[in-house]
Amino acid sequence: MSPKTVGIIAHTGKPGAAELVGQLRTEFGQAGVTAHLESATAALVGDTSNLTIAELGAEAELLIVLGGDGTILNVVGGLKDKITPVFGINIGSLGFLTCLNSSAYRQAVESIVSGKFAFSDRALLAVEVKQNGSVVIETLALNDAVISRGKISRLIRLRTRVNSESLTEFNADGLVIATPTGSTAYSLSAGGPILAPQSGVFVITPICPHVLTNRSVIVEDSSLIEVEASNAETPVYLTVDGRDPVLLEFGSTVSIRSSDKVLPLAMLPELSFFSVLRQKLKWSGSNV
Template sequence: QIAGKKSGHSIAELGAATDLLVVAGGDGSILRVVGQLGENIKPIFGINVGSLGFLTTASSSTYREAVECIARDRINFSQRALLEARVTLGDKRTNKMIALNDAVLSRGELSRLVMLCTRVNGEPLTEFNADGLIVATPTGSTAYSLSAGGPILDPESGVFVITPICPHVLTNRSIIVADDSIIDIQASDPDYPVFLTLDGRRPIHVERESIVTIRKAKRTLPLASLPEASFFSVVRQKLKWSGSNV
Protein backbone atom coordinates (compact mmCIF):
# COMPACT_ATOMS: atom_id res chain seq x y z
CA GLN A 1 0.00 0.00 0.00
CA ILE A 2 1.04 3.59 -0.69
CA ALA A 3 -0.43 6.37 1.48
CA GLY A 4 -3.12 3.97 2.60
CA LYS A 5 -4.08 3.04 -0.97
CA LYS A 6 -3.36 -0.24 -2.70
CA SER A 7 -0.89 0.10 -5.56
CA GLY A 8 -2.42 -2.73 -7.57
CA HIS A 9 0.92 -4.55 -7.72
CA SER A 10 2.18 -7.43 -5.63
CA ILE A 11 5.37 -7.14 -3.58
CA ALA A 12 7.08 -9.54 -6.00
CA GLU A 13 6.09 -7.34 -8.96
CA LEU A 14 7.36 -4.22 -7.22
CA GLY A 15 10.61 -6.00 -6.40
CA ALA A 16 11.13 -7.01 -10.01
CA ALA A 17 10.65 -3.42 -11.19
CA THR A 18 12.72 -1.51 -8.61
CA ASP A 19 16.35 -1.09 -7.55
CA LEU A 20 15.61 -0.40 -3.87
CA LEU A 21 12.58 -1.10 -1.71
CA VAL A 22 11.85 1.33 1.14
CA VAL A 23 9.85 -0.41 3.86
CA ALA A 24 8.15 1.67 6.56
CA GLY A 25 7.27 -0.42 9.60
CA GLY A 26 9.09 -2.63 12.05
CA ASP A 27 11.14 -5.80 11.68
CA GLY A 28 7.97 -7.77 11.00
CA SER A 29 7.20 -5.61 7.96
CA ILE A 30 10.62 -6.31 6.47
CA LEU A 31 10.26 -10.04 7.14
CA ARG A 32 6.88 -10.08 5.38
CA VAL A 33 8.30 -8.25 2.37
CA VAL A 34 11.22 -10.69 2.09
CA GLY A 35 8.79 -13.61 2.26
CA GLN A 36 6.69 -12.16 -0.57
CA LEU A 37 9.60 -11.21 -2.83
CA GLY A 38 10.35 -14.84 -3.64
CA GLU A 39 13.23 -14.99 -6.11
CA ASN A 40 13.06 -11.22 -6.76
CA ILE A 41 15.24 -10.30 -3.79
CA LYS A 42 16.11 -6.61 -3.91
CA PRO A 43 17.92 -4.24 -1.52
CA ILE A 44 15.73 -3.05 1.34
CA PHE A 45 15.93 0.20 3.30
CA GLY A 46 13.88 0.10 6.49
CA ILE A 47 12.30 3.08 8.25
CA ASN A 48 11.19 2.14 11.74
CA VAL A 49 7.66 3.03 12.73
CA GLY A 50 7.29 -0.18 14.73
CA SER A 51 8.30 -1.22 18.21
CA LEU A 52 11.78 -2.73 17.87
CA GLY A 53 13.63 -2.15 14.63
CA PHE A 54 16.78 -4.29 14.59
CA LEU A 55 16.54 -4.40 10.79
CA THR A 56 15.56 -0.79 10.19
CA THR A 57 18.11 1.99 9.90
CA ALA A 58 16.10 5.20 10.19
CA SER A 59 13.27 6.33 12.43
CA SER A 60 10.09 8.15 11.47
CA SER A 61 11.63 11.37 12.80
CA THR A 62 14.73 11.07 10.56
CA TYR A 63 13.06 9.94 7.35
CA ARG A 64 13.98 13.19 5.56
CA GLU A 65 17.66 12.51 6.19
CA ALA A 66 17.11 8.94 4.99
CA VAL A 67 15.50 10.09 1.73
CA GLU A 68 18.36 12.52 1.15
CA CYS A 69 20.94 9.78 1.69
CA ILE A 70 19.12 7.50 -0.75
CA ALA A 71 18.91 10.27 -3.38
CA ARG A 72 22.64 11.02 -3.03
CA ASP A 73 23.61 7.34 -2.98
CA ARG A 74 25.07 7.70 0.52
CA ILE A 75 23.88 4.42 1.96
CA ASN A 76 25.78 1.29 2.92
CA PHE A 77 24.74 -2.30 2.34
CA SER A 78 25.18 -5.35 4.55
CA GLN A 79 24.82 -8.66 2.71
CA ARG A 80 22.48 -10.72 4.87
CA ALA A 81 22.33 -14.49 4.48
CA LEU A 82 18.95 -16.04 3.73
CA LEU A 83 18.00 -19.61 4.53
CA GLU A 84 15.80 -21.89 2.50
CA ALA A 85 13.72 -24.77 3.80
CA ARG A 86 12.08 -27.71 2.07
CA VAL A 87 9.92 -30.51 3.40
CA THR A 88 10.43 -33.96 1.85
CA LEU A 89 8.08 -36.91 2.25
CA GLY A 90 9.05 -39.87 0.11
CA ASP A 91 9.37 -38.61 -3.46
CA LYS A 92 7.39 -35.44 -2.75
CA ARG A 93 9.06 -32.12 -1.96
CA THR A 94 7.65 -28.70 -1.25
CA ASN A 95 8.88 -25.63 -3.06
CA LYS A 96 11.77 -23.73 -1.52
CA MET A 97 10.68 -21.40 1.26
CA ILE A 98 12.88 -18.40 2.03
CA ALA A 99 13.51 -16.79 5.42
CA LEU A 100 15.68 -13.93 6.61
CA ASN A 101 15.49 -14.64 10.34
CA ASP A 102 14.75 -18.25 11.13
CA ALA A 103 13.02 -21.55 10.55
CA VAL A 104 11.24 -22.91 13.63
CA LEU A 105 9.93 -26.41 14.24
CA SER A 106 7.57 -26.49 17.19
CA ARG A 107 4.82 -28.47 18.86
CA GLY A 108 1.17 -27.92 18.18
CA GLU A 109 -1.58 -27.01 20.61
CA LEU A 110 -0.73 -29.82 23.04
CA SER A 111 1.58 -28.75 25.84
CA ARG A 112 3.97 -31.63 25.30
CA LEU A 113 7.59 -31.93 24.27
CA VAL A 114 8.45 -33.05 20.75
CA MET A 115 11.45 -35.14 19.76
CA LEU A 116 13.41 -33.76 16.82
CA CYS A 117 16.19 -35.89 15.35
CA THR A 118 18.75 -33.51 13.88
CA ARG A 119 21.57 -34.17 11.40
CA VAL A 120 24.22 -31.80 10.09
CA ASN A 121 25.76 -32.71 6.72
CA GLY A 122 24.37 -36.21 7.12
CA GLU A 123 25.96 -36.80 10.53
CA PRO A 124 23.72 -37.24 13.58
CA LEU A 125 23.84 -34.28 15.96
CA THR A 126 21.31 -35.29 18.61
CA GLU A 127 17.64 -35.88 19.25
CA PHE A 128 16.28 -32.74 20.87
CA ASN A 129 13.49 -33.35 23.40
CA ALA A 130 12.09 -29.84 23.60
CA ASP A 131 9.24 -27.48 22.83
CA GLY A 132 10.85 -26.94 19.46
CA LEU A 133 13.98 -26.06 17.54
CA ILE A 134 15.15 -22.82 15.92
CA VAL A 135 17.58 -22.61 13.01
CA ALA A 136 18.56 -18.96 12.73
CA THR A 137 20.70 -16.86 10.44
CA PRO A 138 23.02 -14.25 11.98
CA THR A 139 20.29 -11.69 11.28
CA GLY A 140 17.79 -13.87 13.14
CA SER A 141 20.14 -14.44 16.07
CA THR A 142 18.75 -11.31 17.77
CA ALA A 143 15.16 -12.53 17.44
CA TYR A 144 13.52 -15.77 18.69
CA SER A 145 16.86 -17.55 19.09
CA LEU A 146 18.11 -14.84 21.47
CA SER A 147 14.93 -15.16 23.56
CA ALA A 148 15.56 -18.91 23.76
CA GLY A 149 19.08 -18.37 25.10
CA GLY A 150 21.04 -18.33 21.84
CA PRO A 151 24.07 -16.13 21.11
CA ILE A 152 24.18 -12.87 19.15
CA LEU A 153 25.99 -13.34 15.84
CA ASP A 154 27.67 -10.76 13.65
CA PRO A 155 25.48 -10.41 10.53
CA GLU A 156 28.32 -11.35 8.19
CA SER A 157 29.86 -14.12 10.32
CA GLY A 158 29.06 -16.89 7.83
CA VAL A 159 27.32 -19.23 10.29
CA PHE A 160 23.90 -20.46 11.39
CA VAL A 161 22.84 -21.20 14.97
CA ILE A 162 20.67 -24.14 16.05
CA THR A 163 18.85 -23.32 19.30
CA PRO A 164 16.50 -25.67 21.18
CA ILE A 165 13.38 -24.18 22.77
CA CYS A 166 13.06 -25.18 26.45
CA PRO A 167 15.00 -28.46 26.10
CA HIS A 168 14.39 -31.18 28.69
CA VAL A 169 18.09 -32.09 28.79
CA LEU A 170 19.98 -29.26 30.48
CA THR A 171 23.13 -29.88 28.42
CA ASN A 172 21.26 -29.23 25.17
CA ARG A 173 22.42 -25.78 24.20
CA SER A 174 22.79 -23.72 21.04
CA ILE A 175 25.31 -24.93 18.51
CA ILE A 176 26.87 -22.82 15.76
CA VAL A 177 27.46 -24.41 12.35
CA ALA A 178 28.93 -23.11 9.11
CA ASP A 179 26.30 -21.60 6.85
CA ASP A 180 27.21 -24.01 4.04
CA SER A 181 25.94 -26.87 6.24
CA ILE A 182 22.86 -28.89 5.33
CA ILE A 183 20.60 -29.38 8.35
CA ASP A 184 18.02 -32.20 8.31
CA ILE A 185 15.37 -32.40 11.02
CA GLN A 186 12.82 -35.17 11.48
CA ALA A 187 10.17 -35.59 14.17
CA SER A 188 10.84 -38.84 16.04
CA ASP A 189 7.45 -39.17 17.75
CA PRO A 190 4.66 -39.79 15.21
CA ASP A 191 1.86 -39.31 17.73
CA TYR A 192 2.27 -35.56 18.20
CA PRO A 193 2.10 -32.93 15.44
CA VAL A 194 5.03 -30.71 14.51
CA PHE A 195 4.77 -27.42 12.65
CA LEU A 196 7.30 -25.49 10.57
CA THR A 197 7.24 -21.69 10.63
CA LEU A 198 9.51 -19.38 8.64
CA ASP A 199 9.93 -15.81 9.86
CA GLY A 200 6.69 -16.04 11.81
CA ARG A 201 4.55 -16.71 8.74
CA ARG A 202 1.66 -19.17 8.57
CA PRO A 203 2.75 -22.54 10.06
CA ILE A 204 3.04 -25.65 7.91
CA HIS A 205 2.05 -29.02 9.33
CA VAL A 206 4.97 -31.42 9.01
CA GLU A 207 3.55 -34.85 8.29
CA ARG A 208 4.81 -38.05 9.87
CA GLU A 209 8.19 -39.25 8.51
CA SER A 210 8.77 -35.95 6.70
CA ILE A 211 12.28 -34.49 6.67
CA VAL A 212 12.79 -30.74 6.90
CA THR A 213 15.97 -29.68 5.12
CA ILE A 214 17.42 -26.26 5.86
CA ARG A 215 20.36 -24.70 4.07
CA LYS A 216 21.71 -21.34 2.98
CA ALA A 217 19.88 -19.80 0.04
CA LYS A 218 21.86 -18.97 -3.07
CA ARG A 219 20.96 -15.28 -2.86
CA THR A 220 21.62 -12.77 -0.10
CA LEU A 221 19.60 -9.75 0.97
CA PRO A 222 21.38 -6.39 0.66
CA LEU A 223 20.11 -4.56 3.76
CA ALA A 224 20.67 -0.82 3.52
CA SER A 225 21.77 1.44 6.35
CA LEU A 226 22.71 5.07 6.90
CA PRO A 227 26.45 5.89 6.72
CA GLU A 228 26.89 6.31 10.49
CA ALA A 229 24.96 3.17 11.45
CA SER A 230 26.62 -0.11 12.45
CA PHE A 231 25.44 -3.46 13.76
CA PHE A 232 27.08 -2.93 17.14
CA SER A 233 25.59 0.53 17.59
CA VAL A 234 22.16 -0.99 16.91
CA VAL A 235 22.80 -3.75 19.47
CA ARG A 236 23.89 -1.22 22.10
CA GLN A 237 20.83 0.92 21.47
CA LYS A 238 18.16 -1.78 21.15
CA LEU A 239 19.40 -3.94 24.03
CA LYS A 240 20.23 -0.88 26.14
CA TRP A 241 23.82 -1.92 26.77
CA SER A 242 25.50 0.89 28.70
CA GLY A 243 28.34 -0.81 30.55
CA SER A 244 28.59 -2.00 34.13
CA ASN A 245 26.08 -0.80 36.69
CA VAL A 246 28.38 -1.73 39.56
Protein backbone atom coordinates (compact mmCIF):
# COMPACT_ATOMS: atom_id res chain seq x y z
CA MET A 1 0.00 0.00 0.00
CA SER A 2 1.36 3.40 -1.05
CA PRO A 3 -1.30 5.93 -0.02
CA LYS A 4 -1.79 9.21 -1.86
CA THR A 5 -3.88 10.74 0.94
CA VAL A 6 -3.13 10.41 4.65
CA GLY A 7 -4.68 11.86 7.77
CA ILE A 8 -2.66 13.05 10.76
CA ILE A 9 -4.02 12.90 14.31
CA ALA A 10 -1.83 13.95 17.24
CA HIS A 11 -2.12 13.79 21.00
CA THR A 12 -2.12 17.56 21.45
CA GLY A 13 -0.88 17.36 25.04
CA LYS A 14 2.38 15.61 24.19
CA PRO A 15 5.57 17.71 24.15
CA GLY A 16 6.94 17.95 20.63
CA ALA A 17 3.64 17.02 18.97
CA ALA A 18 3.26 20.35 17.11
CA GLU A 19 6.81 20.19 15.75
CA LEU A 20 6.32 16.59 14.62
CA VAL A 21 3.06 17.44 12.80
CA GLY A 22 4.87 20.21 10.91
CA GLN A 23 7.77 17.94 10.01
CA LEU A 24 5.46 15.22 8.72
CA ARG A 25 3.44 17.65 6.60
CA THR A 26 6.64 18.92 5.01
CA GLU A 27 7.98 15.43 4.31
CA PHE A 28 4.68 14.16 2.87
CA GLY A 29 4.33 17.30 0.75
CA GLN A 30 7.77 16.79 -0.76
CA ALA A 31 6.81 13.19 -1.52
CA GLY A 32 3.60 14.23 -3.29
CA VAL A 33 1.29 12.81 -0.62
CA THR A 34 -1.67 14.89 0.54
CA ALA A 35 -1.85 15.16 4.33
CA HIS A 36 -5.09 16.28 6.01
CA LEU A 37 -5.29 17.20 9.70
CA GLU A 38 -7.95 16.44 12.29
CA SER A 39 -9.44 19.60 13.83
CA ALA A 40 -7.58 19.62 17.18
CA THR A 41 -4.33 18.66 15.45
CA ALA A 42 -4.75 21.53 12.97
CA ALA A 43 -5.33 23.99 15.82
CA LEU A 44 -2.12 22.75 17.46
CA VAL A 45 -0.08 24.02 14.50
CA GLY A 46 -2.10 27.19 13.94
CA ASP A 47 -4.09 25.79 11.03
CA THR A 48 -7.82 25.31 10.53
CA SER A 49 -9.73 22.09 9.94
CA ASN A 50 -13.29 21.02 10.70
CA LEU A 51 -12.60 17.32 10.26
CA THR A 52 -13.54 14.97 13.08
CA ILE A 53 -11.70 11.69 13.52
CA ALA A 54 -14.51 9.85 11.71
CA GLU A 55 -14.57 12.37 8.84
CA LEU A 56 -10.81 12.27 8.47
CA GLY A 57 -10.93 8.47 8.46
CA ALA A 58 -13.46 8.57 5.63
CA GLU A 59 -11.21 10.83 3.52
CA ALA A 60 -7.79 9.30 4.16
CA GLU A 61 -6.36 5.99 2.97
CA LEU A 62 -4.15 5.79 6.08
CA LEU A 63 -4.24 7.54 9.45
CA ILE A 64 -0.93 8.61 10.98
CA VAL A 65 -1.47 8.66 14.76
CA LEU A 66 1.06 10.54 16.89
CA GLY A 67 1.11 9.59 20.55
CA GLY A 68 1.04 6.38 22.53
CA ASP A 69 -1.25 3.38 22.68
CA GLY A 70 -3.95 5.44 24.37
CA THR A 71 -4.02 7.83 21.42
CA ILE A 72 -4.59 4.94 19.02
CA LEU A 73 -7.38 3.60 21.25
CA ASN A 74 -9.01 7.02 21.23
CA VAL A 75 -8.81 7.18 17.43
CA VAL A 76 -10.37 3.74 17.02
CA GLY A 77 -13.21 4.83 19.31
CA GLY A 78 -13.74 7.94 17.20
CA LEU A 79 -13.79 6.18 13.84
CA LYS A 80 -17.24 4.65 14.43
CA ASP A 81 -18.46 2.69 11.38
CA LYS A 82 -15.50 2.98 8.99
CA ILE A 83 -12.27 1.54 10.36
CA THR A 84 -9.34 3.14 8.54
CA PRO A 85 -5.83 1.59 8.65
CA VAL A 86 -3.56 3.14 11.30
CA PHE A 87 0.20 3.83 11.34
CA GLY A 88 1.36 4.80 14.83
CA ILE A 89 4.35 7.02 15.66
CA ASN A 90 5.25 6.93 19.33
CA ILE A 91 5.56 10.08 21.42
CA GLY A 92 4.08 8.29 24.43
CA SER A 93 5.63 6.21 27.17
CA LEU A 94 5.22 2.59 26.01
CA GLY A 95 3.88 2.26 22.48
CA PHE A 96 3.07 -1.43 21.95
CA LEU A 97 0.93 -0.46 18.95
CA THR A 98 3.21 2.09 17.30
CA CYS A 99 5.75 1.45 14.52
CA LEU A 100 8.49 3.96 15.30
CA ASN A 101 9.56 6.66 17.73
CA SER A 102 9.09 10.30 16.78
CA SER A 103 12.82 10.75 16.13
CA ALA A 104 12.49 8.35 13.18
CA TYR A 105 9.75 10.34 11.44
CA ARG A 106 11.68 10.46 8.15
CA GLN A 107 11.91 6.66 8.16
CA ALA A 108 8.15 6.54 8.85
CA VAL A 109 7.39 8.75 5.85
CA GLU A 110 9.76 6.77 3.63
CA SER A 111 8.12 3.49 4.68
CA ILE A 112 4.64 4.86 4.02
CA VAL A 113 5.45 6.46 0.65
CA SER A 114 7.28 3.36 -0.60
CA GLY A 115 4.72 0.95 0.84
CA LYS A 116 7.38 -0.85 2.86
CA PHE A 117 5.12 -1.87 5.70
CA ALA A 118 2.51 -4.51 6.35
CA PHE A 119 -0.78 -4.66 8.19
CA SER A 120 -1.62 -6.81 11.19
CA ASP A 121 -5.40 -7.22 11.29
CA ARG A 122 -6.36 -6.72 14.93
CA ALA A 123 -9.59 -8.17 16.31
CA LEU A 124 -12.15 -5.75 17.76
CA LEU A 125 -14.73 -6.40 20.46
CA ALA A 126 -18.36 -5.54 19.76
CA VAL A 127 -19.67 -4.40 23.16
CA GLU A 128 -23.38 -4.01 23.88
CA VAL A 129 -25.29 -3.15 27.01
CA LYS A 130 -28.83 -4.51 27.06
CA GLN A 131 -31.52 -3.32 29.42
CA ASN A 132 -35.05 -4.74 29.42
CA GLY A 133 -34.31 -6.44 26.12
CA SER A 134 -33.17 -3.24 24.37
CA VAL A 135 -29.62 -2.26 23.39
CA VAL A 136 -28.79 1.01 25.17
CA ILE A 137 -25.03 1.12 24.46
CA GLU A 138 -23.18 -0.20 21.42
CA THR A 139 -19.47 0.39 20.82
CA LEU A 140 -16.19 -1.17 19.66
CA ALA A 141 -13.03 -1.94 21.62
CA LEU A 142 -9.52 -2.63 20.40
CA ASN A 143 -8.09 -3.48 23.82
CA ASP A 144 -10.72 -4.42 26.37
CA ALA A 145 -14.03 -3.99 28.10
CA VAL A 146 -13.76 -3.66 31.88
CA ILE A 147 -16.66 -4.17 34.29
CA SER A 148 -15.58 -2.86 37.68
CA ARG A 149 -16.57 -1.34 41.01
CA GLY A 150 -16.75 2.39 41.52
CA LYS A 151 -15.35 4.57 44.31
CA ILE A 152 -16.53 2.27 47.10
CA SER A 153 -13.79 -0.19 48.01
CA ARG A 154 -16.08 -3.22 48.02
CA LEU A 155 -16.04 -6.41 45.97
CA ILE A 156 -18.70 -6.85 43.33
CA ARG A 157 -20.35 -10.06 42.14
CA LEU A 158 -20.45 -10.63 38.41
CA ARG A 159 -22.35 -13.55 36.88
CA THR A 160 -20.52 -14.56 33.73
CA ARG A 161 -21.69 -16.77 30.87
CA VAL A 162 -19.90 -18.02 27.77
CA ASN A 163 -22.13 -19.08 24.88
CA SER A 164 -25.12 -19.06 27.26
CA GLU A 165 -23.42 -21.52 29.65
CA SER A 166 -22.54 -20.35 33.14
CA LEU A 167 -18.83 -19.85 33.70
CA THR A 168 -18.91 -18.65 37.32
CA GLU A 169 -19.91 -15.78 39.57
CA PHE A 170 -16.77 -13.72 40.11
CA ASN A 171 -16.42 -12.01 43.49
CA ALA A 172 -13.78 -9.45 42.64
CA ASP A 173 -12.93 -5.80 42.02
CA GLY A 174 -13.95 -6.36 38.43
CA LEU A 175 -13.50 -8.26 35.21
CA VAL A 176 -11.42 -7.55 32.10
CA ILE A 177 -12.44 -9.04 28.75
CA ALA A 178 -9.53 -8.46 26.39
CA THR A 179 -8.53 -9.05 22.80
CA PRO A 180 -5.04 -10.35 22.00
CA THR A 181 -4.05 -6.70 21.42
CA GLY A 182 -5.41 -5.79 24.87
CA SER A 183 -3.76 -8.76 26.58
CA THR A 184 -0.63 -6.65 27.17
CA ALA A 185 -2.64 -3.89 28.89
CA TYR A 186 -4.93 -4.04 31.97
CA SER A 187 -5.41 -7.80 31.71
CA LEU A 188 -1.64 -8.34 31.93
CA SER A 189 -1.35 -6.17 35.05
CA ALA A 190 -4.21 -8.20 36.59
CA GLY A 191 -2.25 -11.41 36.04
CA GLY A 192 -3.56 -12.42 32.63
CA PRO A 193 -1.54 -14.10 29.86
CA ILE A 194 0.01 -12.48 26.81
CA LEU A 195 -1.76 -13.52 23.61
CA ALA A 196 -0.24 -13.34 20.14
CA PRO A 197 -2.22 -10.99 17.87
CA GLN A 198 -3.46 -13.73 15.51
CA SER A 199 -4.20 -16.33 18.20
CA GLY A 200 -7.96 -16.23 17.56
CA VAL A 201 -8.98 -16.03 21.22
CA PHE A 202 -10.13 -13.61 23.91
CA VAL A 203 -9.23 -13.66 27.59
CA ILE A 204 -11.47 -13.14 30.64
CA THR A 205 -9.36 -11.93 33.57
CA PRO A 206 -10.71 -11.20 37.08
CA ILE A 207 -9.32 -8.20 38.95
CA CYS A 208 -8.25 -9.07 42.51
CA PRO A 209 -10.63 -12.05 42.88
CA HIS A 210 -11.55 -13.12 46.43
CA VAL A 211 -11.45 -16.80 45.42
CA LEU A 212 -7.84 -17.58 44.63
CA THR A 213 -8.78 -20.32 42.17
CA ASN A 214 -10.44 -17.71 39.93
CA ARG A 215 -7.93 -17.24 37.17
CA SER A 216 -7.92 -16.00 33.59
CA VAL A 217 -9.98 -18.03 31.13
CA ILE A 218 -9.15 -18.08 27.41
CA VAL A 219 -12.10 -18.53 25.04
CA GLU A 220 -12.45 -18.74 21.27
CA ASP A 221 -13.04 -15.40 19.58
CA SER A 222 -16.31 -16.79 18.20
CA SER A 223 -17.69 -16.88 21.76
CA LEU A 224 -20.46 -14.72 23.19
CA ILE A 225 -19.51 -13.47 26.66
CA GLU A 226 -22.27 -12.08 28.91
CA VAL A 227 -21.77 -10.40 32.28
CA GLU A 228 -24.39 -9.27 34.80
CA ALA A 229 -24.04 -7.75 38.27
CA SER A 230 -25.56 -9.91 41.03
CA ASN A 231 -25.93 -7.26 43.73
CA ALA A 232 -28.10 -4.15 43.32
CA GLU A 233 -26.50 -2.36 46.29
CA THR A 234 -23.01 -1.94 44.80
CA PRO A 235 -22.53 0.31 41.74
CA VAL A 236 -20.91 -1.31 38.72
CA TYR A 237 -19.27 0.53 35.81
CA LEU A 238 -18.34 -0.34 32.25
CA THR A 239 -15.15 1.13 30.77
CA VAL A 240 -14.26 0.45 27.12
CA ASP A 241 -10.66 1.04 26.02
CA GLY A 242 -10.07 3.40 28.92
CA ARG A 243 -12.82 5.83 27.88
CA ASP A 244 -15.14 7.48 30.40
CA PRO A 245 -16.85 4.89 32.63
CA VAL A 246 -20.58 4.28 32.28
CA LEU A 247 -22.73 3.37 35.28
CA LEU A 248 -24.62 0.15 34.61
CA GLU A 249 -28.17 0.02 35.89
CA PHE A 250 -28.93 -3.12 37.87
CA GLY A 251 -30.40 -5.77 35.60
CA SER A 252 -28.30 -4.71 32.61
CA THR A 253 -26.38 -7.32 30.64
CA VAL A 254 -23.02 -6.57 29.04
CA SER A 255 -22.65 -8.68 25.89
CA ILE A 256 -19.25 -9.00 24.25
CA ARG A 257 -18.42 -10.77 21.02
CA SER A 258 -16.00 -10.41 18.13
CA SER A 259 -16.85 -7.57 15.77
CA ASP A 260 -17.12 -8.22 12.06
CA LYS A 261 -14.66 -5.31 11.66
CA VAL A 262 -10.89 -5.46 12.23
CA LEU A 263 -8.27 -2.75 12.61
CA PRO A 264 -5.48 -2.93 10.01
CA LEU A 265 -2.53 -1.85 12.18
CA ALA A 266 0.71 -0.98 10.39
CA MET A 267 3.81 -2.98 11.28
CA LEU A 268 7.34 -2.68 9.92
CA PRO A 269 8.68 -5.94 8.40
CA GLU A 270 11.75 -5.99 10.66
CA LEU A 271 9.67 -5.69 13.86
CA SER A 272 7.84 -8.87 14.85
CA PHE A 273 5.35 -9.05 17.72
CA PHE A 274 7.88 -10.94 19.84
CA SER A 275 10.68 -8.47 19.16
CA VAL A 276 8.34 -5.68 20.30
CA LEU A 277 7.57 -7.68 23.46
CA ARG A 278 11.26 -8.12 24.22
CA GLN A 279 11.89 -4.42 23.72
CA LYS A 280 8.87 -2.98 25.54
CA LEU A 281 8.90 -5.42 28.48
CA LYS A 282 12.70 -5.31 28.71
CA TRP A 283 13.12 -9.06 28.35
CA SER A 284 16.87 -9.47 28.08
CA GLY A 285 17.08 -13.19 28.84
CA SER A 286 19.37 -14.87 31.34
CA ASN A 287 23.14 -14.84 31.51
CA VAL A 288 23.18 -18.01 33.62
